[in-house]
Amino acid sequence: MNPASREPAALYIGLIAPVVACLAAFVFAANPETQTVVNAAALAVAGAITAFVVKSDNLLPAIVGAISAVVSVGAALGLQLDSAQQASLVVALGAIAAVVVRDRVTAAAPPVQVHA
Secondary structure: OOHHHHHHHHHHHOOHHHHHHHHHHHHOOOOHHHHHHHHHHHHHHHHHHHHHHHOOOOHHHHHHHHHHHHHHHHHHOOOOOOHHHHHHHHHHHHHHHHHHHHHHOOOOOOOOOOOO
């Protein structure tokens, strides 16, 4: 993907967090604590989607960060998960994300041939 084709995608994705923030504040009249949590999750998800679209080498950490944010938001909004369940969910979803993005990241070191 050339850099010029990334800009519109990143621009549109950048609208996710402000739209979600406005919906939570004005349409759903969220209290300040809920608004803060929703804003954080929206920013994390928008960042992960942006990383996915531009195929950044930092894709996996962005996705795992977004997963963690969403699980935290769920817990803050009443999802009945204890800390061990939250951690297990984040690890499991992070492992799935690693499998999904494995072909979109570049190794830090070139491959080494092993002679048998």
